[in-house]
Amino acid sequence: MKMLCLLFVLFIAAGCVGDDDPVAPTNFALAIDNRVATSYDVYRATAATGPFTKVGHALSGTTYWIRGLDVGTTYHFRLVPPGSTADQFHFERSIASSGADVVWVVQ
Numbered sequence: 001m002k003m004l005c006l007l008f009v010l011f012i013a014a015g016c017v018g019d020d021d022p023v024a025p026t027n028f029a030l031a032i033d034n035r036v037a038t039s040y041d042v043y044r045a046t047a048a049t050g051p052f053t054k055v056g057h058a059l060s061g062t063t064y065w066i067r068g069l070d071v072g073t074t075y076h077f078r079l080v081p082p083g084s085t086a087d088q089f090h091f092e093r094s095i096a097s098s099g100a101d102v103v104w105v106v107q
Helices: 002-016
Strands: 026-032 039-045 053-059 063-069 074-080 091-096 102-106
Touching: 026 039, 026 053, 026 074, 039 063, 053 063, 091 102
Parallel strands: 026 102
Antiparallel strands: 026 063, 039 053, 039 074, 074 091
């Protein structure tokens, strides 16, 4: 029994030595204050030319959050009127995910 406890303690301690703290993922907030449209479909891609995938729907006057973006990845976002394709976007923004939260205010 003593040997089993000792091995358990050594295993736990070995996992703590030299470990780097993980970097928190980036959270992306989209705030729309726009009189042109009351809502937008939100598209995202990891390449500037796409392909873009619809990731949500944002309403004017609210904040839309996209959480957990991978650090070290550049994301490209497009705001598209409902019923349109990603190529018919009204607004576009790219962000380099660094672990810090990013806010995009669309006016």
